Amino acid sequence: MAQSDSNKMWGGRFTAQPDQLLETINASIGFDQRLADQDIRGSQAHANMLAAVGLLTAEDARAIIDGLERIKEEIAAGEFVFSTALEDIHMNVEARLKELIGEPAGRLHTARSRNDQVATDFRLWVRDAIDTLDAQLQALITVLLDQAEAGADMVMPGFTHLQSAQPVTWGHHMMAYVEMFARDRSRFRDARARLNESPLGAAALAGTSFTIDRDRTAAALGFDRPAANSLDAVSDRDFALEFLSAAAICATHLSRFAEELVVWSSAQFRFVKLSDAFTTGSSIMPQKRNPDAAELVRGKSGRVFGALTTLLTVMKGLPLTYSKDMQEDKEPLFDAADTLEICLAATTGMVSDMAPNPEALRAAAGVGFATATDLADWLVCALNMPFRDAHHVVGSLVREAEMRGVELEALPLEAMQAVEPRITAEVFEVLSVDKSVASRTSYGGTAPSQVRAQIARWRTALQREGES
Numbered sequence: 001m002a003q004s005d006s007n008k009m010w011g012g013r014f015t016a017q018p019d020q021l022l023e024t025i026n027a028s029i030g031f032d033q034r035l036a037d038q039d040i041r042g043s044q045a046h047a048n049m050l051a052a053v054g055l056l057t058a059e060d061a062r063a064i065i066d067g068l069e070r071i072k073e074e075i076a077a078g079e080f081v082f083s084t085a086l087e088d089i090h091m092n093v094e095a096r097l098k099e100l101i102g103e104p105a106g107r108l109h110t111a112r113s114r115n116d117q118v119a120t121d122f123r124l125w126v127r128d129a130i131d132t133l134d135a136q137l138q139a140l141i142t143v144l145l146d147q148a149e150a151g152a153d154m155v156m157p158g159f160t161h162l163q164s165a166q167p168v169t170w171g172h173h174m175m176a177y178v179e180m181f182a183r184d185r186s187r188f189r190d191a192r193a194r195l196n197e198s199p200l201g202a203a204a205l206a207g208t209s210f211t212i213d214r215d216r217t218a219a220a221l222g223f224d225r226p227a228a229n230s231l232d233a234v235s236d237r238d239f240a241l242e243f244l245s246a247a248a249i250c251a252t253h254l255s256r257f258a259e260e261l262v263v264w265s266s267a268q269f270r271f272v273k274l275s276d277a278f279t280t281g282s283s284i285m286p287q288k289r290n291p292d293a294a295e296l297v298r299g300k301s302g303r304v305f306g307a308l309t310t311l312l313t314v315m316k317g318l319p320l321t322y323s324k325d326m327q328e329d330k331e332p333l334f335d336a337a338d339t340l341e342i343c344l345a346a347t348t349g350m351v352s353d354m355a356p357n358p359e360a361l362r363a364a365a366g367v368g369f370a371t372a373t374d375l376a377d378w379l380v381c382a383l384n385m386p387f388r389d390a391h392h393v394v395g396s397l398v399r400e401a402e403m404r405g406v407e408l409e410a411l412p413l414e415a416m417q418a419v420e421p422r423i424t425a426e427v428f429e430v431l432s433v434d435k436s437v438a439s440r441t442s443y444g445g446t447a448p449s450q451v452r453a454q455i456a457r458w459r460t461a462l463q464r465e466g467e468s
């Protein structure tokens with residue numbers, strides 16, 4: 001792939017070779033080769049359009065499009081030799097095209113610049129990444145729905161401050177994550193809708209004097225419309241920032257869930273058993289079953305947050321329009337996308353394999369006076385007591401139970417009546433965790449009936465999606 005003289009596309013103006021250090025700091029081919037597919041799609045659309053408006057003969061356009069197709073195959077087959085001297089994916093592809101088809105290759109860059117080219121490629125790449133993540137999030141939601149359905153009646157402790165708060169169900173807890181991951185999906189979709197404008201034809205920054213058809217290239221690449229301002233089109237990366245913001249939020253959700261799995265799978269909690277496939281043993285402690293996958297999902301969130309911070313920092317001081325700083329947009333974003341992809345896959349695997357432990361969950365649900373609120377509510381309803389007074393009475397009963405070392409359910413009626421004489425034996429009805437959970441029938445509450453209604457709602461929504 002040797003090129004003569006100064007070895008660059010701008011050889012006409014330059015007489016000397018770049019310093020080796022410049023080549024090293026400047027080259028992006030090491031990572032932007034991941035844009036090869038998008039780059040070729042963009043170039044083919046551009047060539048087609050140039051021919052359609054008469055800026056390229058049909059013959060030259062054919063040669064270019066076929067040559068690019070062949071390059072795509074070479075890259076897919078691992079036969080393409082990427083050259084650092086050729087700096088980036090755009091010039092690597094174009095140089096190879098010249099080798100393959102000769103003169104017409106030089107006509108491809110008419111009415112275009114690498115600035116609109118890279119902005120186009122990168123938008124296409126992020127769009128593809130969003131589509132992959134969307135399908136992965138859907139898969140995760142599906143296994144969470146399965147877990148929720150199987151455990152719709154399974155009582156477990158609900159926490160605030162990681163202190164026993166009120167009993168909830170396993171199904172309800174799983175469904176909380178369904179809501180989170182569904183919002184993540186919708187955030188990615190929102191970002192996709194806004195990014196779907198074509199920069200192609202903005203050229204270097206000012207547009208072009210050639211009579212190009214930007215609607216045509218936009219449509220050919222699946223964009224909704226051409227970007228309306230050429231300066232903006234080549235110089236903003238807000239679409240990448242939106243992607244990274246959505247990715248960071250999703251990584252936060254994954255990390256919180258992973259943290260729960262780490263805690264829940266410990267010998268002290270025993271709420272859940274993770275499968276062999278997603279845990280490791282210890283080389284020294286035979287009893288160990290380490291939740292490595294969950295820990296890594298938790299830990300890898302940092303990389304995604306870092307990517308967002310990196311790109312925000314790269315962009316914040318740049319004058320319009322393009323600056324080479326912007327080449328630093330790709331590595332963090334690629335890494336964030338790869339990271340999220342593996343984290344979603346691992347989480348989906350863990351969730352579909354994991355087995356909640358109903359006995360441990362139930363035992364823990366009743367610990368820590370978890371039905372104290374139910375007792376207070378009963379005093380309000382049965383004795384028409386103001387809630388604040390009821391709260392006070394139950395506080396005294398909890399103290400009494402604590403002194404005796406029992407849960408509220410095990411407190412004798414006489415002990416309760418010593419605090420509030422109007423309490424009757426009916427109170428025991430509300431002190432069981434099942435009764436407590438079943439009573440939370442307000443919309444979105446933890447009652448199994450509510451949880452099942454939510455599961456059904458989500459299943460229908462997913463099914464509709466599959467049909468459309």
Ligand code: ARG
Nearest residue numbers: 028088114115118322326327
């Ligand atoms: N490799 C470059 C990047 O990623 C392509 C655009 C180069 N544009 C330029 N004016 N040097 O940003």
